[in-house]
Amino acid sequence: MTKVLINGIDGRLGARVAELLSVDASVELIGLCTSQPPAPVGRAELLQARLNGQQLAELLRSEAVDVVIHLAFAGAEQPNVGREEAVQQNVLGSMLLLGACASAGVQRVVVRSHTAVYGASPLNPTFITEDRPVSLSGMRGLMRHYVEVEQFIVEFAARHPQMNIVPLRCAPIIGGWSPLLDYFKEPNPRMLTGFDPCMQLLHHEDAAIAFVLASRYAAKGPINIAADDTLCLSQAIKLAGQRPAPMLEPLINLALTLGKQDVLGAWPFDLSFMRHSFVVDTRRARRELNWAPVYGAAESLQMLRDNGQLDGDGERAEQALRAFLERNT
Numbered sequence: 001m002t003k004v005l006i007n008g009i010d011g012r013l014g015a016r017v018a019e020l021l022s023v024d025a026s027v028e029l030i031g032l033c034t035s036q037p038p039a040p041v042g043r044a045e046l047l048q049a050r051l052n053g054q055q056l057a058e059l060l061r062s063e064a065v066d067v068v069i070h071l072a073f074a075g076a077e078q079p080n081v082g083r084e085e086a087v088q089q090n091v092l093g094s095m096l097l098l099g100a101c102a103s104a105g106v107q108r109v110v111v112r113s114h115t116a117v118y119g120a121s122p123l124n125p126t127f128i129t130e131d132r133p134v135s136l137s138g139m140r141g142l143m144r145h146y147v148e149v150e151q152f153i154v155e156f157a158a159r160h161p162q163m164n165i166v167p168l169r170c171a172p173i174i175g176g177w178s179p180l181l182d183y184f185k186e187p188n189p190r191m192l193t194g195f196d197p198c199m200q201l202l203h204h205e206d207a208a209i210a211f212v213l214a215s216r217y218a219a220k221g222p223i224n225i226a227a228d229d230t231l232c233l234s235q236a237i238k239l240a241g242q243r244p245a246p247m248l249e250p251l252i253n254l255a256l257t258l259g260k261q262d263v264l265g266a267w268p269f270d271l272s273f274m275r276h277s278f279v280v281d282t283r284r285a286r287r288e289l290n291w292a293p294v295y296g297a298a299e300s301l302q303m304l305r306d307n308g309q310l311d312g313d314g315e316r317a318e319q320a321l322r323a324f325l326e327r328n329t
Contacts, residue, residue: 004215005030005065006044007097008072012176013112015039016208017069021215030063032072053096060104067108067215068101070094075142076112077177083141090145095152102160110214111153113167114146115200115226116269120276127281130169130222138270142179150222157221164220168210169280171226174300175204179268184301186265188245189237191274192252196234198277200226203295210291219288224280227297233274239301 004021008014009031015038021027022042029044031037036048051059060068074081074089094111101109118128119135134147150167157165172180183189202225210225237244247263252271255263264271285291 001026001028002067003028003030003063003065004067004069005032005060005063006069006071007032008070008112009033009041009044009046010035010037010048011071011077012038013077013173013204013208013211014069014071015041016204017071017211018042018044020208020212030059030065032059053100056097056100057103060100060106065104065106067110068097068106069211069215070097070109070111071211073112073142073145075145075179079177079179079182086142086145090142091148091152094149095156098153098156098165102156102163106163108164108215109166110211111149111165111167112211113150113169113222114143115169115171115224115278115280116143116273117147117150117169118278118280120197120270120273120278122276124276124278127279128224129281130224130284138272140270141268143269164218166214166219167222168214169222169224170207170210171200171202171280171297173202173204173207174297174304175207179266181304182266183268184237184240184242184304187242189242190252190264190267191233191237191244191246192271193246193248195275196232197273197275198230198232198279199236200230200279201236201297201300202226203293203300206293206295209294210285210289213289213291217289219284223285223289224282225285225291226280226282227293227295227300228282229296229298230279231297231301236297236301239298239305241305 004027006014006018009018010033018029018031018041021029031041031044031046033048034050074086117134118132119137134150136147139147153165153167172178234244252263
């Protein structure tokens with residue numbers, strides 16, 4: 001019997017991960033949350049509380065937890081989070097959780113991260129592999145927090161080699177709320193004149209399956225997760241049902257200098273991500289997790305445009321679930 005704790009089960013991703021894990025009778029589930037989950041959580045036993053580091057260690061030790069899936073990042077699935085609250089939860093909260101896991105003897109920790117941690121640079125290779133260092137340059141908000149957490153993980157893992165820590169670097173997730181979807185929903189999303197960088201996306205179901213598989217397999221270290229197809233930014237905007245609005249970079253820079261941060265609308269990344277591509281290599285996920293995406297990026301955006309959400313496509317969700325079950329038999 002394997003005991004798994006999902007920290008952040010009150011997010012849509014956490015709820016879906018719990019539902020998928022509940023299919024396996026050999027898994028016992030605890031869901032840690034600060035509010036009620038927005039969707040079914042299968043057989044997970046919920047603990048609704050905000051625990052400190054000592055209390056986390058006591059919980060993990062008393063329940064003999066083997067695996068922790070850490071998804072509780074403020075601003076990842078809910079908007080309008082204060083800066084101070086976000087730093088406390090995302091960076092300090094992750095540090096406390098990892099310390100508690102080490103103290104309680106947890107064997108494996110899977111941590112949510114993002115493909116943007118590599119940064120957007122003309123020096124990026126065509127397909128970025130996991131051995132490329134993460135970068136704080138130009139990072140702000142949630143993306144900066146992901147980088148800071150990953151930098152801490154590198155140091156922490158060196159001090160605790162007995163633990164398997166797996167940051168899953170996910171492309172922007174399509175399904176539910178996300179920072180990038182707010183951008184796609186604008187009537188005329190901004191772009192830089194003369195630039196059309198490539199990007200990847202990830203269907204919500206494929207993301208959930210990746211976390212389930214990462215909790216089971218013996219892989220260690222960061223793993224890239226993204227759909228197979230790559231889109232130009234302008235293509236993604238059009239597939240989402242909008243028309244891009246190119247703007248001259250000097251005008252944007254002037255507005256930013258004057259403190260008008262809303263000049264880019266809801267664009268969640270640094271301006272450099274409007275210039276340069278960040279496309280990752282997912283071969284390690286296929287090789288070490290036996291993971292492969294069921295949905296393409298273009299298909300996910302088209303579904304979002306047609307249905308307003310991704311939950312309506314029951315047949316494809318059933319296909320994804322069958323694919324998951326087959327991988328684990």
